[in-house]
Amino acid sequence: MAYELYYWTGIPGRGEFVRLALEQAGAAYVDISRNFKTMREGAPTLMAFMAGENLVHPPFAAPVLKDGDVVIGQTSAILLYLGDRHCLAPADPVERLWTHQIQLTIADLVGEAHDAHHPLGGNFWYHEQKDEARRRTEHFRGHRIPRFIGWLETILARNPAGPEFLVGGALTYADLSLFQAVEGLAYAFPKQLARTLAKTPLVAALRQRIAEQPRIKAYIESDRRQAFNTDGVFRHYPELDV
Amino acid sequence: MAYELYYWTGIPGRGEFVRLALEQAGAAYVDISRNFKTMREGAPTLMAFMAGENLVHPPFAAPVLKDGDVVIGQTSAILLYLGDRHCLAPADPVERLWTHQIQLTIADLVGEAHDAHHPLGGNFWYHEQKDEARRRTEHFRGHRIPRFIGWLETILARNPAGPEFLVGGALTYADLSLFQAVEGLAYAFPKQLARTLAKTPLVAALRQRIAEQPRIKAYIESDRRQAFNTDGVFRHYPELDV
Numbered sequence: 001m002a003y004e005l006y007y008w009t010g011i012p013g014r015g016e017f018v019r020l021a022l023e024q025a026g027a028a029y030v031d032i033s034r035n036f037k038t039m040r041e042g043a044p045t046l047m048a049f050m051a052g053e054n055l056v057h058p059p060f061a062a063p064v065l066k067d068g069d070v071v072i073g074q075t076s077a078i079l080l081y082l083g084d085r086h087c088l089a090p091a092d093p094v095e096r097l098w099t100h101q102i103q104l105t106i107a108d109l110v111g112e113a114h115d116a117h118h119p120l121g122g123n124f125w126y127h128e129q130k131d132e133a134r135r136r137t138e139h140f141r142g143h144r145i146p147r148f149i150g151w152l153e154t155i156l157a158r159n160p161a162g163p164e165f166l167v168g169g170a171l172t173y174a175d176l177s178l179f180q181a182v183e184g185l186a187y188a189f190p191k192q193l194a195r196t197l198a199k200t201p202l203v204a205a206l207r208q209r210i211a212e213q214p215r216i217k218a219y220i221e222s223d224r225r226q227a228f229n230t231d232g233v234f235r236h237y238p239e240l241d242v
Numbered sequence: 243m244a245y246e247l248y249y250w251t252g253i254p255g256r257g258e259f260v261r262l263a264l265e266q267a268g269a270a271y272v273d274i275s276r277n278f279k280t281m282r283e284g285a286p287t288l289m290a291f292m293a294g295e296n297l298v299h300p301p302f303a304a305p306v307l308k309d310g311d312v313v314i315g316q317t318s319a320i321l322l323y324l325g326d327r328h329c330l331a332p333a334d335p336v337e338r339l340w341t342h343q344i345q346l347t348i349a350d351l352v353g354e355a356h357d358a359h360h361p362l363g364g365n366f367w368y369h370e371q372k373d374e375a376r377r378r379t380e381h382f383r384g385h386r387i388p389r390f391i392g393w394l395e396t397i398l399a400r401n402p403a404g405p406e407f408l409v410g411g412a413l414t415y416a417d418l419s420l421f422q423a424v425e426g427l428a429y430a431f432p433k434q435l436a437r438t439l440a441k442t443p444l445v446a447a448l449r450q451r452i453a454e455q456p457r458i459k460a461y462i463e464s465d466r467r468q469a470f471n472t473d474g475v476f477r478h479y480p481e482l483d484v
Contacts, residue, residue, distance in 0.1 A: 056400055057340050060347045060393050070336055074346040076318075077339055094312055097319055098299050104316040105302045111353065119361045120374060123381040132362060132374055139365040151302050158298055 003029040004066040006049050009042030011232035012180075012225075014075045014110065015063040020176040021079055023219040025086035031224070039231065076103050079173045088173040099167045102155065102174040106181050109148040113184060114233045116140045117240065126230075126237070137240040141192045145185060149196045149203055152178055156202035163202045164209065171213065178203070179210035184234030189241040245271040246308040248291050251284030253474035254422075254467075256317045256352065257305040262418040263321055265461040267328035273466070281473065318345050321415040330415040341409045344397065344416040348423050351390040355426060356475045358382045358482065368472075368479070379482040383434045387427060391438045391445055394420055398444035405444045406451065413455065420445070421452035426476030431483040 003022065007015030015033065022029045032049075036042030050059050059073025065081070072078050080100055083089030089099045119136040120129045152166070161169040166178065182203065185193045197204040210216055219225055228234050245264065249257030257275065264271045274291075278284035292301050301315025307323070314320050322342055325331030331341045361378040362371045394408070403411035408420065424445065427435045439446040452458055461467055470476050 056402060057343070058393070058396055058400070059343075060350075060390070072339065072343060074343045077343040077346055080342070081339055097314060097323055100322070101299070101301075101314060101316045101319040104319055108302075115357065115361075115363075119357075119363075120378045121357075121361075121381050123385070124377075135366075136362045139363050143365070148302070151300070154300055158300070160298060 001068055003027060005029055005031050005033070006046055006064040006066065007031075007033045007062045008039050008046065009033040009036040010039040010226075010229075012184075012228060013063075013233050016226070017075050017173075017177050017180055018063050018065060018078050018082070019224070020180055020216065020219070021082045021086070021088055021173045023224075024171070024173075024176055024213065024215050025082065025088060026215060027082075027086060034224075076100065076107050079103055079177070083173045088171070088176075090168050090170075090172065095167055099172045099174045102152075102166055103177055105148070105151070106174070106177045109144075109181055110184070110233060112140055112144055112148075113181075113188060116188075117235045117237060126235070130239070133237070133240060141189055141241065145189065145192055146196050146199075149182075149185075149200050153200040153203050156206065163205075165206070171210075175206060175210055176216075179207055179216075182207045184228060187228040188234040188236050190236075191241050243310055245269060247271055247273050247275070248288055248306040248308065249273075249275045249304045250281050250288065251275040251278040252281040252468075252471070254426075254470060255305075255475050258468070259317050259415075259419050259422055260305050260307060260320050260324070261466070262422055262458065262461070263324045263328070263330055263415045265466075266413070266415075266418055266455065266457050267324065267330060268457060269324075269328060276466075318342065318349050321345055321419070325415045330413070330418075332410050332412075332414065337409055341414045341416045344394075344408055345419055347390070347393070348416070348419045351386075351423055352426070352475060354382055354386055354390075355423075355430060358430075359477045359479060368477070372481070375479070375482060383431055383483065387431065387434055388438050388441075391424075391427075391442050395442040395445050398448065405447075407448070413452075417448060417452055418458075421449055421458075424449045426470060429470040430476040430478050432478075433483050 005015060005018055007013065033042055046062055050064060055071055057071050061073065063075055063078065065072045065078045072081055083099065089096050116137040117126055117133050118129065119132045126133065155166055156163040165171055166174045211220065230236065247257060247260055249255065275284055288304060292306060297313055299313050303315065305317060305320065307314045307320045314323055331338050358379040359368055359375050360371065361374045397408055398405040407413055408416045453462065
């Protein structure tokens with residue numbers, strides 16, 4: 001039975017980390033968000049699913065993966081599940097946990113990328129918090145992006161199996177998440193990311209290596225891959241990328 | 243060999259979620275933070291450990307658990323590890339993942355509790371962002387706290403094994419994390435939390451049930467348990483709790 005992915009229509013968002021794992025696995029899945037044209041049109045179905053009173057494991061937020069009777073929320077938990085099932089994580093328990101630790105840290109980076117444009121929270125529009133966003137983003141851009149990407153560079157440099165992938169000698173979901181996070185930053189903060197990647201060649205090379213994986217390449221060239229936009233987690237506001 | 247816990251001196255912070263699991267497990271551990279009197283005094287040792295060039299799995303941030311040669315960062319990853327080793331998580335893989343999903347969502351709540359007093363980020367002092375904190379906290383207090391705690395109430399109400407614990411019929415690390423998150427909110431936002439808990443009796447009862455676990459009770463009464471303060475993740479600023 002095909003997986004079902006529940007997420008907001010119209011943005012790559014956190015759902016994209018799940019899509020990349022499903023695509024790399026060659027797994028059959030139904031992306032429920034594609035049944036609708038706009039976020040507004042898709043929201044009632046997503047919210048009704050998450051609020052279903054029959055769910056013993058109700059998710060707090062999207063994305064949500066449904067695998068038959070198993071319903072999983074939290075992007076990193078979904079990837080932990082898919083990693084085991086589709087050889088996207090090492091079997092060794094310590095390496096498996098290390099892969100998850102990297103994923104959780106990338107999730108923190110994604111959270112900070114969101115907060116950069118919404119420091120006062122999701123209940124205010126961006127135009128209502130532009131000045132606060134500018135103040136918050138200065139540090140995110142100049143310190144946090146270099147620190148997160150620099151940490152990933154260190155991991156690659158120290159990988160005993162070589163710098164081709166983050167963990168061991170094979171692709172894991174953490175590599176896919178690195179790719180997506182870097183793509184998001186390249187969209188949102190192109191100037192800052194170019195400065196950072198010039199100093200982190202191993203991360204830059206891994207981003208390219210993931211883009212060239214046959215299934216990822218086919219996915220990116222398909223109409224299933226959605227462009228970043230200013231409704232999503234990663235947003236390009238030129239005034240925030242100086 | 244005893245575990246070693248590396249964390250900031252002087253605050254319960256995210257390290258406390260790990261301490262509670264270690265205490266409930268009755269595990270031998272050395273809390274490195276206790277070798278020092280102040281955060282400033284402890285910081286060099288913590289930072290030198292995390293920056294160690296010999297670490298194949300360098301952590302991005304504290305807390306960090308060291309178990310012999312295994313070094314683990316990210317609170318939720320540490321709890322995943324301890325849960326398996328000390329019967330603080332179910333053996334069934336779907337229930338084990340569900341426990342972790344709850345933990346990840348509590349971690350999101352903890353992150354939002356931090357951002358409430360530091361919406362512009364950690365590079366500004368609170369007194370430099372008091373107005374922004376007030377604006378952000380209004381929504382956190384009125385909507386996000388009730389939504390997170392209400393979600394935990396729903397989980398308890400739907401647990402097929404009964405509402406005594408979050409997952410199945412036995413205590414897991416997710417219950418300990420619920421306890422700590424509720425304690426933190428009770429310190430930081432006593433007025434709002436009282437309003438919320440009045441509507442979520444199962445969460446209120448679980449908080450009490452955890453406090454009465456013999457090992458947790460002994461820990462709370464010991465000098466190892468640290469009080470919350472305004473250097474930590476949960477902070478009480480009366481102007482933010484109206």
